[in-house]
Every structure is written in structure tokens, then in C-alpha cells.
Amino acid sequence: MVSNCNAFYFVKLNDRCADIVSQYGISLTDFQTWNPKVGNDCTGLWANTYACVSIIGHVPTPTNPGNGIQTPVPTQPGMTSNCDKFQLIKTGDTCVDIATRNGISVQDFLQWNPQAGSSCTGLWANAYACVGVVSFVLKSYYHLDCTGSIHNNVNIAHGSDGICINTDCAVGSVDVDAVGRCPGGQVQISYWENAGCSGKWFGYGYMSRAQCHRLWSDGYKFKALHLRCAREQDDCVNKKTCAYDPEPASRSC
Numbered sequence: 001m002v003s004n005c006n007a008f009y010f011v012k013l014n015d016r017c018a019d020i021v022s023q024y025g026i027s028l029t030d031f032q033t034w035n036p037k038v039g040n041d042c043t044g045l046w047a048n049t050y051a052c053v054s055i056i057g058h059v060p061t062p063t064n065p066g067n068g069i070q071t072p073v074p075t076q077p078g079m080t081s082n083c084d085k086f087q088l089i090k091t092g093d094t095c096v097d098i099a100t101r102n103g104i105s106v107q108d109f110l111q112w113n114p115q116a117g118s119s120c121t122g123l124w125a126n127a128y129a130c131v132g133v134v135s136f137v138l139k140s141y142y143h144l145d146c147t148g149s150i151h152n153n154v155n156i157a158h159g160s161d162g163i164c165i166n167t168d169c170a171v172g173s174v175d176v177d178a179v180g181r182c183p184g185g186q187v188q189i190s191y192w193e194n195a196g197c198s199g200k201w202f203g204y205g206y207m208s209r210a211q212c213h214r215l216w217s218d219g220y221k222f223k224a225l226h227l228r229c230a231r232e233q234d235d236c237v238n239k240k241t242c243a244y245d246p247e248p249a250s251r252s253c
Helices: 017-024 028-034 095-102 106-112
Strands: 005-010 050-055 083-088 128-133 136-141 150-156 163-166 173-176 186-194 198-208 211-214 224-229
Touching: 005 017, 017 028, 017 050, 028 050, 083 095, 095 106, 095 128, 106 128, 136 224, 150 163, 150 224, 173 198, 198 211
Parallel strands: none
Antiparallel strands: 005 050, 083 128, 136 150, 136 173, 163 224, 173 211, 186 198, 186 224
8 A cells, every 4th residue: 555545445345446446536547556456457455454545635536426416525335325415524423413413313314324323333534424315316117017218217306396207108107216305205296298297287196215106097198297295185186276187088199
């Protein structure tokens, strides 16, 4: 290991060079330069020892974890991929302190940063922890059982009024990731006649996180969906303050 290292990673059994460099926003070339004995094929990476993941003067590159949100590095090991708010952990920080500062529960904090552990002894100083996640992450599928081609893969920011997605007559089911911030875990699905959530409105459906949901009419009588966090008991249909259009006699697709 180089002598000017200023950040270290404790290597665990089955860790790979690619995983470590991705977590810390460094290049494989840099990692191998700072840890020359790992070798070009990473076979020299030893478990239960420390590896160098930064040197004096190095600036890591933020990463995008697949949800379109720029993620600072380094992050807590095992941090959820659906994070959209981060805090740099300082020496002496506790899980209770961090949760209180960010207006979240300790339970949520530990769900988003699971390797911190119930006693918070696994929390790393000088690494970013997740202190907020998107409202929900949704994928839409061609088949009715959440299999086949993925047509949409979107994340809905916390506090937003949701998103409209065009189904293009190619969506039969949707699923939502288990991690999210919808009250009660409920996601509202609003069915629209035309692309852009326009034309006739055919009412609501509801689903929960970590669930595959088969869409109304198997996807054949609408061309767009509006999705947002909402509870069924609060919608205008249940309160009898609005009415949806009748089901069309024939397919739209």
C-alpha cells in the first residue's frame, strides 16, 4: 500500500476490486496503483486486511446508482440504492443523532443503512449515509406477472405529486420497490385514455410497495398512467366528490 493513503477500506471475504472502486468512486487503475499487490486481475486482494481507497489530494467522482440521483462517495456499505438525501458521518455521530437531525426515525435510518446495525456500531465515519429515499421506484412490464420487457423504470421524488408515464399499449403490470416513503406504503394508479394523461379518466387503482400489480383491463383500454403516493380512503371517488368516465366498450390498443 502507498504511504500517502488517507482513507482505508476493510476488505471482507468475497469482496471484488470492481465492487470497492464503485463504492468509493475511484478508478480500478487508481486502486491498483495505491494497492499494487492486488495485481492486474485482483487475485492479490486479501480478506481481513485494509486497502487504500484514497490518497492525499484525491477528489472522488460522484456516482449515479441507477436511479438518476448523483450519489456522493464514499458511502456506507450496503446503503440502499434508492437514496436521494445524504449526510456525511462524523466521528462520534450516533444513529439517534443523525435521525433526529434529519427528521426521520431510527428504524428508517437503519433500513436505509442496514450495515450500521441495531446498536449503530457498524456506522462508518467519513462516509455518507442515506437520510432520505425517493417516494417510490416503479417498473412497468409487458406481461401481466411483472416479467418480460421493462417498459418504464422511474423513481418518484419525495414530496412530488407523482409522474405520468405513457404505456404505449405495451404494459400489463407494474411493481414498486420495497424501499420508499409513501404514507402507508400505498401507490395510487390513475388510468387515462390518451398519452400524456389526457382524454377520458377511468378512475383509480392502488398497490403497495414490494408488490406486483396486474393493471386494469390488462393494459388494453388506456394509454397512460399517473402514479403518486396517496391513500385510497382519501381519494375523490371514495369521498364522492368526483366521477370517472365509463369503461370503453372496445380496446384502445
